[in-house]
Amino acid sequence: MVSSSYKPVVDQDEDRPDSSGSSSAHVGSNRYTPEGGSDDDELEDLEESEGYELRRLNKSGSKRGSTAGDTTGDDDHDDAEDEDEVPATRRRKASVASFELYTPDExxxxxxxxxxxxxxxxxxxxxxxxxxxxxxxxxxxxxxxxxxxxxxxxxxxxxxxxxxxxxxxxxxxxxxxxxxxxxxxxxxxxxxxxxxxxxxxxxxxxxxxxxxxxxxxxxxxxxxxxxxxxxxxxxxxxxxxxxxxxxxxxxxxxxxxxxxxxxxxxxxxxxxxxxxxxxxxxxxxxxxxxxxxxxxxxxxxxxxxxxxxxxxxxxxxxxxxxxDGVEPSEKASAAQANLPRHKQKFNWRLVLNTLKDPKAYLTAGMFFCCNVAFSSMPVFLPTIVSNMGFSQRASQGLSAPPFLFAFFVVLVTAFLSDRIKSRSIPMIFHATLAMLGYIVLAIAGATHLGHTLRYLAVFPICAGFFSAVTIVITWTVNNQPSDEGKGTGMAMLNIIGQMGPLVGTRLYPDAEAPYYVKGMAVCAVSMAMVAGLALALRLVLKAQNAKSSRVWHVHEPEAEGEALVGSNSKSSGGPFMYLT
Known part of the structure; x- marks a missing residue:
């Protein structure tokens, strides 16, 4: 642990006893909440082991979202008054009702x-x-x-x-x-x-x-x-x-x-x-x-x-x-929560639920269409390069740039997808980009345009395919709150999606060489279907998020926001929300 100490944000409301007489402090994702019966010795041990300075902050004198360690003017005065009014033992318990367990730097x-x-x-x-x-x-x-x-x-x-x-x-x-x-x-x-x-x-x-x-x-x-x-x-x-x-x-x-x-x-x-x-x-x-x-x-x-x-x-x-927001039936019990995944009980009911989940089939459909389109790449890229009149060694070299371009585009796309917290927007963008690339190949083949144009069209196809695959795999994992659901969703994605090459490689009969106009047109339609399925899933997930939010607010627990030490971000739990 670092040598410096951190003063946590503490809300006095959390000191209210519930009907059973225990403290009603809530557990956040990065907070520790002791039981109401915790004694001073336990709290001292906890403070010593974590290396944090625990300090009571008056709710009326501090703003929600203030960071740990904010100790100015009125807060110090209010804290002094609290120390005079509240018995020592009770004040000690309230002061650790919730506090930050790690910093953003950590x-x-x-x-x-x-x-x-x-x-x-x-x-x-x-x-x-x-x-x-x-x-x-x-x-x-x-x-x-x-x-x-x-x-x-x-x-x-x-x-x-x-x-x-x-x-x-x-x-x-x-x-x-x-x-x-x-x-x-x-x-x-x-x-x-x-x-x-x-x-x-x-x-x-x-x-x-x-x-x-x-x-x-x-x-x-x-x-x-x-x-x-x-x-x-x-x-x-x-x-x-x-x-x-x-x-x-x-x-x-x-x-x-x-x-x-x-x-x-x-x-x-x-x-x-x-x-x-x-x-x-x-x-x-x-x-x-x-x-x-x-x-x-x-x-x-x-x-x-x-x-x-x-x-x-x-x-x-x-x-x-x-x-946060995951149904108790879809996550490990308190007794198993700290165990490695393979030691937790396997819930076959969650596997069955995923098999019946339409969202899993939408992502699998996207992956299938991506593979139908891209499985043709090994067929026509060497043909395009060889038709440009280069030697065999030069042809091998010219086959590399589209894939190197895809390598960098995938990383940028994935980073931005996390940053904007959206999967559908980059998915639709890259599927459309790849579709346009195939349209250019089809038109160039039908009208016998230059080989350079056909070669350049391969770049958005490669970048679009690998970016779309990255997003659809991530989206599949994101859409399932349970481990069993994630594993089953990935299995469905690959079983259905990997059938795409069995179709795609048959779109290019030798009789249509070297331009394969019909095959290119089918691939363009496949990528258009990817964009359409991504839009459909976005609408489905937005509707489910809105429904979950309405239900949550009806039964919203009395919990205050929380923030990481040194951070302005807040979270109060909330329902399980899909990334759209």
Whole structure:
């Protein structure tokens, strides 16, 4: 704890006894409220352990929203009068009716550590996952098909088998609630690292098909990371963190071809087939990182070994705000509230409720439409670049800028989404932007416009897709107050959404090459549907927020506002409010 002390905001109204004779102080998200029967010894221990100076402030002499430590003129005079009028024991209890447990500076420090030690680490894992699943395309160019004597149908089955397994096992997102996350995640990483590496020694279509199927299962277990991040970040902080995680995909795509080219060029020098070396060198590092993940990843804020004791306490306290307005049936009991997620009771009724929730299907529909549109990118981007007349190496270089552009746009979009506390506005904006990009591609293809215009149109498409995916994943987690609901919502999002590529990759028959005008038009319609669904969900959530607010004000508890030390922000609990 820092050496300085903080004087809390205390309202005298909180000293009124209720019918049972106990103090009626309310518990806020970042306040501690002792029971009415707390004695002086307990309060002294609490003050000593937290390092705070507790001081009674007169309500009539202070304004709501004043920060801890505001001690001027009238307040000092009123406090002196109170000390003469109120018995010592009673005054002592009232003075700790509620007080701040951490400062904004402490919260900022903890959030920064979570970003650098947790979010960037899982983003690195996702980058490795993305490379391992997508390197089969580069392996094909490096001689995989010729060495294993694969025909076109067999190669397509290698791609399809991965996605079938990937879709069927998305339900494993719920395992983040059932098993210790540090064990579960590290086992997933080890599994896909081993399976990706074993592809380097396969000698038949059947063996490679089995490995690709198992790889799909291993990587399906990893996509619940946004759910895992919700254990550490509040809902209005989550988009930027998920943006950091998702942006690893366009970043990996931007250099995947160059990395593959470098590895393949070593094949002739080592005497190992280039495609075998590619599978081995891109797969095996995951096995090493899995060991690190077991030690590094925490199950909850309380178990983060790279946080100091005080920081762990702040990390726990700041997440209590997430329970504001949540129905008692949808959150852990008081006895389980401080336990890690995997030790809390799993409520299957909340899973069923989420399966019946229309909001979950609206977000899943957005994800499906995004994937229908973007699954075409690997088809037409190389065609556009090659038609511009560049060499193979230059073509690989020109494939990177749209994805690098998407990387930066995702981070900016996610940051702004958290800042304005809105998901629908950036979602509609980027879906519309991507739609316009596809319209340009369709028109340019139909009228045979220049290749440069077609290439430039790819930039808003890439940025729009990855930004929309970031927002829809965050929105899915935000829309469910319970852990079971978040996990189920993520599973539904991916099961339905990952079917999009099965449709999208069939929109580009060879007969329509190289412009694929009809396919581009369908993709434009898909992104327009994303914008429409986002608008519909915004209206639904606004209506539910208004209804919840009306009900809350009818039964509003007698609670005063609260603020962080040094902050002007206030919160009095309130109903669970959706981010629109």
């Amino acid at each position: 919260e900022h420090r903890v959030r920064r550590k979570l970003d650098t030690h947790l979010v960037l680490f899982v983003a690195m894992l996702y980058m490795m996952s993305f490379l391992d699943r997508s390197n089969i395309g580069n392996a094909k160019i490096a001689g995989l098909v010729e060495d294993l004597k694969l025909d076109d149908d067999q190669y397509e089955w290698l791609l399809t088998a991965f996605y079938i397994a990937y879709i069927l096992f998305e339900w494993m997102t719920l395992c983040y609630k059932i098993f210790p996350p540090h064990i579960y995640i590290s086992c997933c990483v080890m599994a896909w690292g081993v399976l990706a590496s074993l592809q380097s020694i396969t000698s038949s279509f059947g063996g490679l098909l089995v490995l690709r199927t198992l790889l799909g299962i291993g990587e399906a277990a990893f996509v619940g990371i946004p759910f895992y991040l919700s254990f550490f970040f509040r809902k209005d902080e989550l988009a930027f963190r998920i943006g950091l995680f998702i942006s690893a995909a366009p970043l990996a795509t931007s250099f995947a071809s160059s990395l593959a080219w470098g590895i393949v060029s070593l094949g002739g020098k080592t005497g190992i087939a280039s495609w075998r070396l590619l599978f081995l060198l891109e797969g095996f590092p995951a096995c090493l990182v899995a060991v690190w993940a077991w030690w590094w990843l925490p199950d909850s804020p309380a178990s983060a070994r790279w946080l100091r004791d005080r920081d762990r306490k702040v990390a726990i306290l700041r997440m209590r705000k997430e329970d």
